[in-house]
Amino acid sequence: MTMKIQPMVDNEAADPSRKAGRQRLRADRGSPRGLHRHWWPFAIPAVALTWLFFLIPFVLNIRFAFTQWTGFSDVISWNGLKNFRGLIDQGILWKSIEVTLVYAGIAMVIQNVFSLGMAVLLQRTNRINSFFRSVFFLPVLLSPLAAGYIWSAILSPTGPLNNAIGLVFGNFDYAWLGHPFAALASVAFIDAWKWSGLVTLVYIAGLNAIPDSLSEAAVIDGANAWQRFWRIKFRLLAPAFTFSVVVTFIGALGAFDIVQATTQGGPGNATTVLNIAMFSQYAGGFFGTASSLSLVVTILVIALGVPLIAFLRRREVEA
Amino acid sequence: MKTIVKAAGVVTAVALSLTACSNPGPGRNDGGAGVTADGTAKVKAKELTVWTNAADTPAIRDVYKRFGDKFGVKMNIVSISADAYESQVQTKWASGDRPDILEYHATSLFWALNPAKNLVDMSRMPYVAKSGKIYDVAGSLEGKVYAAITDTPALMDMFYNKKLFEKYGLQAPKTYADIESICTTLKKKAPSVAPIWESGGSVWPTQILGGLMYMGSAQKSEDWADQVLKKKTTFDAPGSPYTAALEEYKKLHDMGCFNKDATTAKFEDSVKAVSEGTAAMVALHSGLISMFNDQFGGDTAKTDATIGFAYPSADGAVSAWAPNLSGTWYVPKTGDGAKESTALAFIQYATGAGYQDYVNATKTFPVLDGATPPTGVQGLAQQVADAYKDSSQLAFNSNLIGYNSQGAAYLTGILSGSETPADAAKKSQKAFEQAATAAGLPGW
Incomplete structure (x- = not known):
């Protein structure tokens, strides 16, 4: 069997009746001027919600980040960069940024590598794959706090993970959450485990959108399975890849609940991500410094998210 | 579109100006309820809201029940998780939310509630004079007593x-x-x-x-x-x-x-x-x-x-x-005179007529003069x-x-x-x- 790839053609030129149909549709809708006049009521809910729950709180928070605002006094006064300097002096700011970035990096890599692998394995829709898709999606439905509590039991020195390892290597009682880097990697892994089911579905949808004809053509050209995946499917998965990488990375920058349920930011400050540090400041009644940390999270999301999206979108065009 | 942008700008400017100079939590106005906290408060409200630690023992909860039953006051108990008690109280407090009775720490943690502005000064309540020197170092700020500490430290x-x-x-x-x-x-x-x-x-x-x-x-x-x-x-x-x-x-x-x-x-x-x-x-x-x-x-x-x-x-x-968090109570200024008076009446009951029952239930030693130590205290508690x-x-x-x-x-x-x-x-x-x-x- 041979295949011909049809060149892209102007559909309207090829089928004049479609052009006529579109003209009728425009006439039904009214003039282009009318279109401009009537679109905005539909945008009001979205615009209002964005303003009310994102932009206004964000703008207000910018100001509070530079104020002395505590529960101890009813006066909020401007104090410039003092909150940030205080957080640096206490060793909180740079450390929590570092911890947040490492956490987000680990969570993003694990989620995307694992989910892409699972998507390739579970791409075809059949009874067995549907069952496993459901199983892998279950953690997404679980409360992050519950996931944290469950995993802290699994990872305890006398927990099931160490018992399983002990069956192979003998007595094993490593404290996964008791060593600085292991604790950070473990909580990032829990985050990845929690959300991988969702990312897997995104990749499955992306894979299913790739025409089989391309793979079949590649087979004819002598491409092996790895080449078909890497040079065709992975490149055409670019939109799904962009979405998944951005969502997992940006999502992990806002980590809180899983860390709170497992390590509470410890041991020491090894897993004190920015939101845990913010929570701690807030609990002490230091709302100004908590706002400063909140602003840092926002800046990180914008500073890292925008270039990341721009880079990945460019890659999509190239693909 | 320009109109929408202008309107949004005005909304933001108004929001900014409203919040620019005031603390939304502690900046709340004193209710000016004018209730006297000297041990003479009367039960005037039919309902009180209490923020309590979810880890409280039944002995603490029984105090609310006994007061409610005796005076016909419905006690709405809001249990707050012990794991994040301080941060949850702070969050609610900062947004202006207030209970009628607050169970909270008597250490410096309570200073973050801006007591002078938000809590009833209970220095003249009778229990203070019966508490020895505990309020020299706990439950007070700048010479004023805000806490009622009832549990053994x-x-x-x-x-x-x-x-x-x-x-x-x-x-x-x-x-x-x-x-x-x-x-x-x-x-x-x-x-x-x-x-x-x-x-x-x-x-x-x-x-x-x-x-x-x-x-x-x-x-x-x-x-x-x-x-x-x-x-x-x-x-x-x-x-x-x-x-x-x-x-x-x-x-x-x-x-x-x-x-x-x-x-x-x-x-x-x-x-x-x-x-x-x-x-x-x-x-x-x-x-x-x-x-x-x-x-x-x-x-x-x-x-x-x-x-x-x-x-x-x-x-x-x-x-x-x-000082224990359990059994340490504050009366926030809510602006509702009837409720503030009833909350003070609760403090009077918990540190007065109802105190002996509480001591007997907890089987711990009383911190207020005049109460009899409970009988049958176990050896470890005695130690x-x-x-x-x-x-x-x-x-x-x-x-x-x-x-x-x-x-x-x-x-x-x-x-x-x-x-x-x-x-x-x-x-x-x-x-x-x-x-x-x-x-x-x-x-x-």
Whole structure:
């Protein structure tokens, strides 16, 4: 069997009746001027919600980040960069940024590598794959706090993970959450485990959108399975890849609940991500410094998210 | 479109101007209810809202019930999770939400509620005069009493397994040198027993062995925390007892005195381990005696026969006490005179006519003069009461704001090897200084 790839053609030129149909549709809708006049009521809910729950709180928070605002006094006064300097002096700011970035990096890599692998394995829709898709999606439905509590039991020195390892290597009682880097990697892994089911579905949808004809053509050209995946499917998965990488990375920058349920930011400050540090400041009644940390999270999301999206979108065009 | 942008701009500008100069929480106006807090308040409302710790014992909850039943007041109990009690109260408080009665800490944590603005001054209530000197150091700010403390203070010290101590010829420790010696002996004679159980996974217990107990000596000899508050010394000053406490903690860790999973273990397991004799000692607060009783099926005689209480410090037996969160109440200014009056009537009842029932139910020693000590107090609770009377000092961190919420995290850092005592001492000083300045403490 041979295949011909049809060149892209102007559909309207090829089928004049479609052009006529579109003209009728425009006439039904009214003039282009009318279109401009009537679109905005539909945008009001979205615009209002964005303003009310994102932009206004964000703008207000910018100001509070530079104020002395505590529960101890009813006066909020401007104090410039003092909150940030205080957080640096206490060793909180740079450390929590570092911890947040490492956490987000680990969570993003694990989620995307694992989910892409699972998507390739579970791409075809059949009874067995549907069952496993459901199983892998279950953690997404679980409360992050519950996931944290469950995993802290699994990872305890006398927990099931160490018992399983002990069956192979003998007595094993490593404290996964008791060593600085292991604790950070473990909580990032829990985050990845929690959300991988969702990312897997995104990749499955992306894979299913790739025409089989391309793979079949590649087979004819002598491409092996790895080449078909890497040079065709992975490149055409670019939109799904962009979405998944951005969502997992940006999502992990806002980590809180899983860390709170497992390590509470410890041991020491090894897993004190920015939101845990913010929570701690807030609990002490230091709302100004908590706002400063909140602003840092926002800046990180914008500073890292925008270039990341721009880079990945460019890659999509190239693909 | 331009109109929409303009409108949004106006909304933002208005929102900014409204919030620019006021604190949405503590800035709330005094209700001006004009209620007199001198023990003469009357029940005038039919309903009160109470914010309580979800971990409260039934004895505490029974006080609300008895008051409600006696005066026909519906008590709406809002239970707040013990794990994040302070942050949840702060969140609600900062948004302007207020209960009629608030159960909260009597340490400096309550200063963050801006008491002068938001809490009823209860200095003239009758219970204050019956409470000894407790309000000199707790539940008060700038000479005004805001808290009603009804529960026996908690002691932050050590429980130990008496049977293990008898078996290996050990005496209850009085100093940290004694603790080291006990550890060395047990490691030689009973290697399967963890000399000290540490619960880094629960975080908060670490500050007891890693500071509160050790600092008892410095508190007794030089009122160290007060000197820090008055800028006469610092956490990281040369020869600082605080740095010495951290170094001693690290030494015990390096000697192998702790359970293997010290960085991740939970305090609930420590009670079990010491009760069963797989660990010899644990530093906890005395409010957990009931958990030991649970380990022995509620048989207090068995608990008393197995568990002992010790209060070592750097160089002598000094117990570190702190007021209990349970049974410490405040009356927020809500602006509703009837409810404020009823809330004060509750305080009068809890510290007056209803106090004896409460003491009998908790089987702890009364902190208010005039109440009769309960009968049938178990031996272990008696030991705690004796320790408090014998030699006790306010836990050093009680009023060191900024530090008291971070101290335990520094200790888990030392446990995991990511923090040194010297660095932790520097950070402690910074945390305190910044908080003291932000809070506007006298002299800061």
